[in-house]
Amino acid sequence: MEWIERLNEAINYIEEHLADEIDYEELAKIAGCSTYHFQRMFAYMANVSLSEYIRRRKMSLAAVDLQGGDAKIIDVALKYGYSSPTAFNRAFQTIHGIAPSLVRSQGVSVKSFPPMTFKITVKGVEEMNYRIEKKEAFRIVGVSRPLYKEIEKNFAIVPKMWQDAAVDGTIPKLAGMMDTPVKGVLGVSACNSDEEWKYFIAVASSMTADGVFEAYTVPSFTWAIFPGEGICPQAIQQLEQRIVTEWLPTSGYEYDNGPDVELYISPDPQNAKFEVWIPVVKKQ
Numbered sequence: 001m002e003w004i005e006r007l008n009e010a011i012n013y014i015e016e017h018l019a020d021e022i023d024y025e026e027l028a029k030i031a032g033c034s035t036y037h038f039q040r041m042f043a044y045m046a047n048v049s050l051s052e053y054i055r056r057r058k059m060s061l062a063a064v065d066l067q068g069g070d071a072k073i074i075d076v077a078l079k080y081g082y083s084s085p086t087a088f089n090r091a092f093q094t095i096h097g098i099a100p101s102l103v104r105s106q107g108v109s110v111k112s113f114p115p116m117t118f119k120i121t122v123k124g125v126e127e128m129n130y131r132i133e134k135k136e137a138f139r140i141v142g143v144s145r146p147l148y149k150e151i152e153k154n155f156a157i158v159p160k161m162w163q164d165a166a167v168d169g170t171i172p173k174l175a176g177m178m179d180t181p182v183k184g185v186l187g188v189s190a191c192n193s194d195e196e197w198k199y200f201i202a203v204a205s206s207m208t209a210d211g212v213f214e215a216y217t218v219p220s221f222t223w224a225i226f227p228g229e230g231i232c233p234q235a236i237q238q239l240e241q242r243i244v245t246e247w248l249p250t251s252g253y254e255y256d257n258g259p260d261v262e263l264y265i266s267p268d269p270q271n272a273k274f275e276v277w278i279p280v281v282k283k284q
Contacts, residue, residue: 003254003283006031007045007118010038015115018058019079024050024149033255036189036197039151041255044244046116049152056113059095062088063110066103073100128247130226132280137220138182141213142174142202147189158187158199159233165201174213180204184275187262190216221258221279224251232272236262239276253280 010030014022027050028038042050058080065076077088092100096110103110145161147154165171171185178184182204191197200216209215224247228239248254258279266273
């Protein structure tokens, strides 16, 4: 089954379970990648986070249920996974702009968000340079923070980490520890065996972490490596979006279950030079 088809199978799973708690791990399994990578791909391709898409679909159906008969608000709230009427009212107003109690009023409008369907659109406007490299495992040393299951919460955590690391002297300290062929400051989204994700700001180093820093070994993978430059974080986010929406669907590769790596060759945020590494495996 092709990658786009698997994404559409994941959408079908969401539709079938809108009245249940949707299992992100099952969605990722259907798509053939980790929960972290699935959420990133979904957000880049749909221009909306996975959790927001699910919320929109639930509130679309909730509006139909309330319009169509004598259903009680508390029953509709429970149907779509809201044990608190207050939480349901808040979610409903966020999507529709009105309280659920007003849905049956004359002349009131609500919004409808139909199910998504993914398709391949061949753009080809701008070239994309990349290389495929097999790399042996390498050790990194740095600072880390846990990442949330819902990936949009991490969009505030990671930039704050970089700001703090620049101000408190962490980045210069790490730069002095580089002693392997992988040269540059790294941003690594890594997962342990329990599907717990962390984001590292680190360098490749064989030096002792000495209690100040944390060590992690990036496993051996085949990587698709994309060079880029520009003002960060916008430039790197734009490149990552192009990788997922333009390159990956027609590349003959798919995501492997490994870390994502950002390699900052020149870390000046106003004129950064960087590489994005994604772990890939050849499609069967």
